Amino acid sequence: AHSRGKLAQELVKLRRYGLLIIDEVGYIPFDQDAANLFFQLVSSRYEHASMILTSNLPFARWGDVFGDLTIASAMIDRIVHHADVISLKGNSYRLKKHQPTAGTAQ
Template identity: 90%
Template sequence: KAARFPAHKEIEEFNFDHQPSADRNLIAHLGTGVFLTEAKNVVLLGPPGTGKTHLAVGIGIKAAKAGHRVLFDSATGWVARLQEAHSRGKLPQELAKLRRYSLLIIDEVGYIPFDQDAANLFFQLVSSRYEHASMILTSNLPFARWGDVFGDLTIASAMIDRIVHHADVISLKGNSYRLRKHQTADTTA
């Protein structure tokens, strides 16, 4: 609620047999929240419907239950928030305020490309949290394509460098879980 999760999705509801690329022991470990005390990040990559948001929310719920301050938004939502603060001349204050959250979840990096201002603001968010506080990021695009998202290979590389320096990168695979029932129906028809 306070963390503004888009849906209530727990790790326990996740079917790891359907998604062997997600190591259940690693996800359980992330659920302990130890990574937050080390200001480490988690990056969930993979095609739509493979469970990125589910796992990000599941880890976030565990962190919130353990008393950590957690805030969820889409990448475009975060940029809009920073743009608003920037337009009031309050970007440094906003970044400082956000640093008091142990965990920011940044969902759907890559669905909507950023213009240069948005890319710069996003870079400042990543820089301001580097080695201070954690992020979970999800993206449908591999890192190699983040240059397209941010319209600038230099910014994208500098950002990825900071994100993955202390991070678990989890690449989910396969078809959309949303479509699995249709697929089962197809193969048994």
């Protein structure tokens, strides 16, 4: 949408969804253009529609993910303003069924 000059219209469309779920923020680092576009998405939904974001990284590491501490800080500010932040501790649910049994090598 950005390269076609239709980013504003696309952001309006995405704002119409009551909930947008974005899984694994930070799993792959964003280049500068992607970071700016993601910031625009977060900003366009701010105080208009809900988002659920998952990440295995603390907010302190988001500057590394987005390559820019200023963008990361501004995004985090918008995300947490009306958020319930849930931090999960403990073993991975995905690895729960893959626990080594006694006597097996890892």
